[in-house]
Amino acid sequence: MGVLLLWIGRLAGLSGVLLTVVAFGSRAAGNFFLGGFQVGTILQAGIAAMLLGCLSYMANLAERPRKPEHLRLSHPLASSDDAAV
DSSP states (O other): OHHHHHHHHHHHHHHHHHHHHHHHHHHHTTOSEETTEEHHHHHHHHHHHHHHHHHHHHHHHHHSOOOOGGGSOOOTTOOHHHHHO
16 A cells, blocks of 8 residues: 555656646746646646645655664664753
8 A cells, every 4th residue: 555655646746746837837938728728727736736646645654664662773872861852
């Protein structure tokens, strides 16, 4: 499941960036419509795709198992008193 979420995040993010760049370029060229859609609609679709990518990455991070406390690396000079500061 983690690999699937990772690839969904990558593909959605890349398509979102491409849609946003196309919408921006089209609007900068003076076009209000592109392929029968308003440029603002294409921009919103790009933003939504980037959001889907971010949420997929976040879900992937939340699914990862955590290391137990005794296996985590700590700085050799850090003491337990430093964590309270």
